[in-house]
Amino acid sequence: MNKKIIATLAATVFLLSACSDPTGEDSSGNTVGTPGKADTTSTTNNQLSDDYYKTVITNGSYQVSKTRGSTLGLNSNFNLKAFETGLMSLSQLHFSTEDYYFQEGQYIDSTTANKWLRRVSEENPDGLNPADNGKKEPNERTPDYLNSVLEQNYMVKKGDKFSLGGISIGLSMNAIDYYQKVAFGADYETKISRDELLKQGQEMANKIVQRLRETEGVGDIPIAVGIFEQSPKDSLAGGSFIAEAISEKGDTRVGEWEVLNQEKVVFPLVDKTSNELTNFENFKSEVEYFFPNLSGVTAEASYTNDQLVKMKVDIVTQFYGESEIIGFTQYVAEKAATFLPPNIPIEITIGSINGTESFMARKTGETTFITHVFN
Incomplete structure (x- = not known):
């Protein structure tokens, strides 16, 4: 369970900002900090697995975003989590968890982010x-x-100092643009094709890379960009x-695009x-036969290149006692091992109106589930 909590915290990176070079160094490589007080930078000692980065810590604290919540926002928590963790997974294609350390982005400030997200105009x-x-019809x-x-x-990390080694940028694109013809009126939808979404995203990516290249402290480090479809x-x-x-070697545009075949579906829907x-x-x-008082049993199944690679199961019910929670959790773990696909990571959360009651997880290659019942 600790793995799930820490991974979620490490991925909470909604738009990030800083006013100075966030590496703690200026262009000459000297340490930059609060006047009269030098910043101390370290990392977390433990690495949960090769799937996760160690995190950079400055002055004993995790560096969070100053622009969190200042953007238009994704349209659901499901999209928010997929956007954050998905970009971290894509980053591993270019920045290995062995050689790189994670820090929330510090080069796009809130004012800049909000300007980028609004429509282009004379004022913006x-x-x-x-x-x-000026038109209103979908x-x-x-x-x-x-x-x-x-x-x-x-x-x-070079010696006892950290410097910027790479940046990853995620662009969350609307497959459906929800809007209102009048303030507080009915919601309408404009559907956007995959081809148009990709075209727009690729053009925006090049503009962002060019602007980042002009940002102090970025230099010629690699900048990876992923296009996310909500x-x-x-x-x-x-x-x-x-x-x-x-984008590598200081290029102001990205290189050749790789189209990804990824999909998430909900079982049994x-x-x-x-x-x-x-x-x-x-x-x-x-x-459901074992415990009929269930509100729902669903699973988010993640596919890559048409192959199932991950599954997250959610079970919602109402419990009346600790013994029921324990007995039901044991039964679910047994049936999950029997019926759910082998050789992929699986997480199962059992919840009620009171919150999460128990959690189960199994890594790739394992046959039994690690379980935890919350008191």
Whole structure:
């Protein structure tokens, strides 16, 4: 359970900012800190696994974003989590967890972020979303394509000092732009095709890379960019990254784009049939038969290149005693080992109106679940 909590904290990186070079060094490599007091920088001692980065700590504290919550915001918590953790996973393609350390992004300040997210206009020439064409009908208006920008910094250690080794930028794009024709009026939707979403995202990525190159402290370090497609706001599954590229050696544009085949679906709500869905439905039936007072049993299944790579199961119920929680958790772990797919990481959360009651997890290659019942 500690792994899940710490990973979530480490990924809480919604738009980040700073006014000076956040590496703690100026261009000459000298330490920069509060006047009269030098900053001390270290890292967490423990690394949960090769899937996670050690975190940079400055003056004994985790460096959080100063711009958190100042943007338009993603349309659901499912998208927020998928956006944050997905960018960290993409970053591992370029910045290994062995050689790099994680720090929340410090080079895009809140004023800059909000300018980028608004529409371009005479008053806001830095806007990345297109100008408003004045029309209100869903198929006639110009939509907002870009919803949020996410920055993550990856640091390298030289002796006892840390310096910026790479930046990852996530662009959260709207597949559906929700809007109102009048303030506080009904919600309307403009649907955006995957091709148009990619085109807009790629153009925005080059503009952001060029602007970052002009930012003090960035220099010629690699800048990776991922394009994230939000799922609809009523979806129980978060969105996915659909393309990624990297700018290297000080280039002001990214290199060749790699289109990603990633998808998240919700069992049992998914339309198409599969062996994974059948096995999950068998698991669901067994669980519901054992404990009929359930409000829901669902799973978020993550696919890469059409292969199931991860599953998160949520069970919502109402418990009346500690013995029921323990007995039900033991039964769920047993049936999960029997019916759910082997050789992929699986997390199972059992919750009630009182919050999380128990948690189970199994890593890739393992056959039994680690369980924890909350008192």
